[in-house]
Amino acid sequence: MKQTGKKQVNHLKRLRASLAILFFVPILLYFVDFTSALPQEVHTLLHLQIIPAVLSGAVGIIVLQFILVIVFGRIYCSAICPAGIFQDIINRLFCIGKKKRKGAWRFSYHKPLNILRYLLLTVTVVTAVFGITTLVVWLDPYSNFGRVATNLFRPAVMWGNNILADVLMRLENYSLYHVTIHTVTKAGLVSGIIAITVFVALAVSRGRLFCNTLCPAGALLSLVSRYSIFRISFDEEVCNNCGNCERSCKAEAIDSKNMKIDTSRCVTCFNCTSACTKKSLRYRFRPPFLKDRPSVADKAGTVKSGSRRSFFATGATIAASLPVISTIAQYSDLPDGDAVTAEDNIDYKNLPPVTPPGSVDLERFKDKCTGCHICVVRCPTQVLRPAGFQYGFDYLLRPHCAFESSYCNYECTVCGEVCPVHAIRRLDKEEKRTIQVGIATFNISRCIVYTEGTDCGACSEHCPTQAVHMIPYEGTLTIPQVEAELCIGCGGCESICPVRPHRAIVVVANNEHRQVAPPEEEEVKEYEIDGFGF
Amino acid sequence: MRRRDFFKTSVVASAALSLNFDGLQAALASNTAAMEAAPDLVAVMGGEPEAMLDKALEALGGIGKYIKKGQKVVIKPNIGWDRTPELAGNTNPLLIKSLVKRCLNAGASKVTVFDHTCDDWQKCYKSSGIEAAVKEAGGIVLPGNDERYYKSVTIPGGVKIKEAKIHEALLEADAWINVPVLKNHGGAKFSCAMKNLMGIVWDRRVFHSNDLQQCIADLCALQKKPVLNIVDAYRMMHQNGPQGKSAADVATTKSLLASTDIIAIDTAALGLFNQVKKLEMAAIGHITKGETLKLGTTNLEKLNIKRIRV
Incomplete structure (x- = not known):
């Protein structure tokens, strides 16, 4: 069993990483830039994010994202979503100085937590429809990343700036100036800490478990990505069951023994195609409507039907509990009350x-x-x-x-x-x-x-x-x-x-x-x- | 008035008095002829800011009288609001630009400009045109937006305010020039040389809650006094001050005043203001309260005033 064959340049992985950098760096800088040095237009990158696009009813972007996922798979999770890329960075940092088996190749196949995944998605969607967006707030990957950047990274950068500004000023250099941080509130800080803790803990222990269980955008995309036209698949003829692909899959979606890939969880990062020295695993044109790929179709099919069943089951449960939720939704309007505006009696x-x-x-x-x-x-x-x-x-x-x-x-x-x-x-x-x-x-x-x-x-x-x-x-x-x-x-x-x-x-x-x-x-x-x- | 009393009685100037009368000290150091030639207050009308500044400085005996070679100089304009120069919410940038140049020409080692703004400081510095003007002239723009820049000093002469946090650039400077813009003011009624000092302190809240008029006067009793006050009245906001709503609040009066006496210059500026809008001296408590603190005189009759038309 060879683990390291001749390394080949994996163009797709490179492309994915480059795209990720192109999206992530401007978004991160946009959040931490306290001098407003970046052009305002960077916000365009935020409008591409799936949950915001869905909530704002940006039909164009939703269609674009749908086309992306139905054609190429969950590119969004690997190259556009800042939280996804952030988890990849955490993973990369974790792997520094570690041998492959303990680092980049430490993953193994796990069954999808479909009940939890689609239950969360359903509850999130239903409650949002009834005007309770708490779950969206807590689960949207982009917003969680935003809170990490806003409440942790940004103040850190500002503190750094202040230290540097003080030093420079002593040297009679006034190019930097002292800034005061007003925007970090206790709630903001706690939300940032929670988000980064979850990202680090899950990314280190279970790769993209967040994206494949908690994330409503991931769950939504997974419903489509299982039918994507281009997908990673096994060539069973050349596979020697070395298991490198499975160990390199941070989505824990490759079952190398059975040569199965759960496309609903694959985030098209191309780490597996890099790891496969036999060129068995490749990104291939495999539209679900073509029936000429018996092995792949069958095996993907088992995963699919299972998850579909649980999806429908959870859907039915939610539908049954709808009246309860709507009651809660109405109740949530009550406590606000009207403002007391009498001049000498401000409450x-x-x-x-x-x-x-x-x-x-x-x-x-x-x-x-x-x-x-x-x-x-x-x-x-x-x-x-x-x-x-x-x-x-x-x-x-x-x-x-x-x-x-x-x-x-x-x-x-x-x-x-x-x-x-x-x-x-x-x-x-x-x-x-x-x-x-x-x-x-x-x-x-x-x-x-x-x-x-x-x-x-x-x-x-x-x-x-x-x-x-x-x-x-x-x-x-x-x-x-x-x-x-x-x-x-x-x-x-x-x-x-x-x-x-x-x-x-x-x-x-x-x-x-x-x-x-x-x-x-x-x-x-x-x-x-x-x-x-x- | 006091200057003359002083001469008549030939009393040696007390330390406190001499602090207030740098011009007088300079005059004493030379001779009485120079003393007579140098007016206590110069008023210029009818020119562009730069030309009027030069006339005023010339009449006063040159900028060299106030700014010495190698000195660190602070110029304190009013940059309080996110307003363009036409709306007269801030000191005229052309005046500041010329003044920075004159100070550097006089040999100042460094000229720094700042204000503790009301609106977002970066917007104010930019919209006012002052940041660009200062940089073009070779000066340095410092922010005043963070408490870190301020250091606590005592004001022994103060009645209500005995301690205040003052911008360190000003405290570290060898000389500073107070360059307000003449405005109507909703709270203090009138904003000119004395009121402009509120831009050198950090916590203005205590001013507003502890008798604003007295606090403004107290602040002017600060030991580190400006070597010169120059009032920009090229455009004057006569209503809806200090922020102003529109160009309708502005009168183009094309004037400039200069004096070392902060009370006298505000008194004179009020006279100019009254040419456009009526405002009673009695309403502007800080001027008379400042006189009580012996910071200068409201009696312009007894001063040597030079009026120049350009």
């Missing part, structure tokens, strides 16, 4: 989240957002931050406008541009300036001008529309007043209000965003001055 503890401009309304946003945090990282003012449990379990990890120390820039439309799910709709600048995400609510009994009798006006200073403006108060003092019809809820006022613990002016979210009139345009006058005035 500070139970304010609903202010959702990003373009998210249209809270329910829609919760239904669509998968918590990938790309809006969080691209938001130039770092006002978008992942929520913890403060807005209820069903808002967990979704971004909200946190006006503690920042606010939404009047002219900025970045979050809508980058959101791959269109959970945040694309807005043009003019439209953005008229979208009211909430209304600044002033509580005079807390205001400095009222309590201390001194000037403040910080809120009005920061108001881009002058919805918050100063009106005469006692003596020369002026006090803020809010014109709700001009307010867009950017949070400028709340972010700067000096009153603690609760601020005198807070943005109370509109559960449904409204459109307000743009500030009236005043006529530009010419001023003639005849002297200095002193």
Whole structure:
């Protein structure tokens, strides 16, 4: 049994790896780039991701992905999905310095966990249809990768930058500058740690077990990939049962003894074709409608029918439990309640989240957002931050406008541009300036001008529309007043209000965003001055 | 006023006073003739920013009077808002550009420009045109967006604010020039030379919650005073300040003021402001409170003011 024959260049594997790099590197950099140095257009790569494409109803991309998988197999999992590539990188790192048997060739065939896989897929789909996207949030590979990149890699890069910036500054070099990290919240951090732990643990112990059991995109693709036109197959005539293919298969999908390949789990990485010295395993044109490949067809068939059976069985179970789920779905709408907007009675503890401009309304946003945090990282003012449990379990990890120390820039439309799910709709600048995400609510009994009798006006200073403006108060003092019809809820006022613990002016979210009139345009006058005035 | 009292009584300047009157010190060092020639305040009107700056500096006796060879210089404009120069939310970039050049020509070893902005600092630096202007002129742009850049100093003369975190670039500089833009202001009513100092501190929240007007005056009592104040009034935001909504908030007044006396220059700037919009001195507590702290005078009558029309 020869393990290492003459190494041949495996063009397909090289192509797969190159493609993976082409997708992964820009996506990773896009998440960690805190200087906004990368072109905004990189977000196009995110729109190709399967779960976001499905949720946003991007028919073109869904069709494209379908064609890819029906023709070539699960290329997506090996070359497009950042979480898939990330697991390959983890695997690669794990193999460093290890012998093949302990490293790259440490895998062995396992039966697919089809019941779990398709049960998860079904429950995910059904609950999502009923407006509970919790499972999508937790299982979408792209979003999980996003949370790792956002909450772990990005802060690490920023810390590195800060250390370097300090050193350079001591050397009188000002090309780098110190950055503050506002966007990492406890919930975000924990979600990132959970995701990376799962990726590392599963990738190291069982290769692509995540992709073939937990991942809804993987499960979805597996339904199609088992019929893919090009697939890896055995040439039984030349196979000498050495088992290298099985050991190299991170999807644990090759049963070398029986010369079976579970195409539903194969992620077309071409590691096996590299490992096969006999050229038995090759990527071949094997459309399922051709009946001229007895051995392969039969054996793939057994796997197929088994999984199909379990798929239907789980489907039936889910259908039976539908009424229960829909009841839960309805119930989940209740706890939010209406915001208390009475001026001197703001219920500070139970304010609903202010959702990003373009998210249209809270329910829609919760239904669509998968918590990938790309809006969080691209938001130039770092006002978008992942929520913890403060807005209820069903808002967990979704971004909200946190006006503690920042606010939404009047002219900025970045979050809508980058959101791959269109959970945040694309807005043009003019439209953005008229979208009211909430209304600044002033509580005079807390205001400095009222309590201390001194000037403040910080809120009005920061108001881009002058919805918050100063009106005469006692003596020369002026006090803020809010014109709700001009307010867009950017949070400028709340972010700067000096009153603690609760601020005198807070943005109370509109559960449904409204459109307000743009500030009236005043006529530009010419001023003639005849002297200095002193 | 105080300058004259000072001469009349021939009292030796106290340490505190001499800190406030660098111009006077320079004059004392030379002779009384030079002293008479150098005005306390220069006002220029009718030119482009660069031309007006040169007229003002010339009248004051040249930039060399304030900036010495080898000095590390900080220029502190107002870059508070993500606004283009036409909207007058920030100091005119052409003025900053010329001033950076003049300082470098005077032999400054390094000229640094920063502001603790209100809007996102990178957007502000860019939209204001100031980042590009400074770089073209050979200066350095520093961010003021992170607490790390700020160091705590005491302000012995302060009434409400006795300690503040000040940008280290300013603390480490040998000389700094205060270059505000003249604006209406929703909170402080009026934003000019004194108010511009709020851009050198980190925590502005305590200012707003502890009698804003007094805090602004207190901050001007900082021991490290600007060697010169130059007020940009080329464009003036007369309403909806400090941010402004549109070009309708702006009057083109094509003026520039320069003085070492921060109270006098704000008083004069208010006079100019009143040419467009009425604003009572009484409403702008920080100017009179600053006078009480002996930071300068509001009595322009007693000052030697040079008015120049270009």
